[in-house]
Amino acid sequence: MLALYLAMIDSPSDKEKFAEIYGAYKELMFRVAMSVLHSASLAEEAVQESFLKIAKNISRFSEPVCSKSASFIVIIVRNTAIDILRKENPSATPFDENIAAPQSLKMPDIGEVIYNGAGQVAEMISSLDKIYGDALKLRYIYGFSSAEIAELLGISEKNAQMRIYRAKAFLRKKLEEAGYEIQ
Numbered sequence: 001m002l003a004l005y006l007a008m009i010d011s012p013s014d015k016e017k018f019a020e021i022y023g024a025y026k027e028l029m030f031r032v033a034m035s036v037l038h039s040a041s042l043a044e045e046a047v048q049e050s051f052l053k054i055a056k057n058i059s060r061f062s063e064p065v066c067s068k069s070a071s072f073i074v075i076i077v078r079n080t081a082i083d084i085l086r087k088e089n090p091s092a093t094p095f096d097e098n099i100a101a102p103q104s105l106k107m108p109d110i111g112e113v114i115y116n117g118a119g120q121v122a123e124m125i126s127s128l129d130k131i132y133g134d135a136l137k138l139r140y141i142y143g144f145s146s147a148e149i150a151e152l153l154g155i156s157e158k159n160a161q162m163r164i165y166r167a168k169a170f171l172r173k174k175l176e177e178a179g180y181e182i183q
Helices: 002-007 012-037 040-056 067-088 110-116 118-127 130-140 146-153 157-177
Strands: none
Touching (some): 002 040, 012 067, 067 130, 118 157
């Protein structure tokens, strides 16, 4: 299977990077997918789809084996598994994806907030629901656009934007509760 993924990648250094990722994370990815799907065959499907996404985005990995890469990979496989779960059981939608966000609410500049209180903010982001925390991490830590996030997570671009919006709103509330002044 590794050869198939490597055939999708042009650069020899990216092929080496992908091979390292494949060896380091394939078991972790399967465990994450199993925790969502509870089916070995579906979990394997989620892992394969996730590796395809990783191969397409291999240039995003500066270090193949590090905590940032591991976090990114877990986000991809977990969301791929959730997407498969939704296909198997369409009523398994975890939230209403059609709620519109008010345009007038000014959200905090996440970059400034993270710079001023990185440790505490990271904990707050980790405490968000996974679907919101993942979208926020993909946008502000990994630098993905809404369109790229949508493609990675198998959702519409509008839904990706909504997840980021909601994540920022939840984070804003947590920050205000912790005593940060957000303008």
